[in-house]
Amino acid sequence: MDADTTKGVYAAHERLVAPARLRPEIWRLLAGLGLIAVVVFALNAGVLAVAGSLGSELWLRNFLAGATPVAMLILLASFAFVTLGVTLAARQLQRRSLQTIVGPYHLALTQFWHVLRGLLLLGAVLLVLPPYDMGAPMQPNLSVTVWLAVLPFSLLAVLIQTSAEEILFRGYLQQSLAARFRSPVIWMGLPSILFAMGHYVPSEAGDNALLIALWSGVFGLLMADLTARAGTLGPAIALHLFNNIVALLFVALPNSLDGLALFLIPYEMSDTTNLRVWLGVDFVLMLIAWLVARLALRR
Structure with a gap:
């Protein structure tokens, strides 16, 4: 799509862009990102300093890996620092409030609920469809009682994390x-590239790292599209939340932010034989979820 074609499709995006257009200088964006x-x-250094004083080096490594429920809750909640940073940067350099980045709160919340409700229905349908594992039986992680x-705290923490990423990438930056x-x-491509780069982890994903980054980049483009169509961050936050609830709270990869998961996938992120098959499946499901969100926005 060129700029003229997107005027109609993305007309609602102007609601979010107009306040930024009052002070559009690139130096303001760069200075804001620096802030x-x-x-x-x-703030994260402060959290790490406190965490490091509470236990051994092994305990700290497990904390950084999100290997326990407490560690994961703290790590996810620390994304509130991103939202704080964006709020300060927007206020100081663009004279904008957080609401101008998220969009009108009532509308954003309404769109959020419409999209999330559709995605929960999609999740319920997928839950009863085969296959019922991922090539091998799921490995239990937390007991159902603990989980x-x-x-409630896990859901809140994931909401903090996903909303912070959307506020930064599809909000302030876009x-x-x-x-x-x-x-x-x-304005859609550059934030998505940066989002993909943030998910490029060859130390953990090995030869799958580029594919996972590519998946993340496409995900970023789809979130950018939803935001531009809706004129708020509500739909993108809802879809991101749904995705991360599944990936962090229900079925997580072992040895990678798995402290809150009920089950673990039966192979690691670097497994090229099994994981690549499911990356393809996940890619299709991502597109279906995006279409469900698009349909929900037509209500």
């Missing part, structure tokens, strides 16, 4: 670029 990085680094006991550049290739 966000400082805030996130400083249910921490579930809107700031759209205020300066007309082409969606730039």
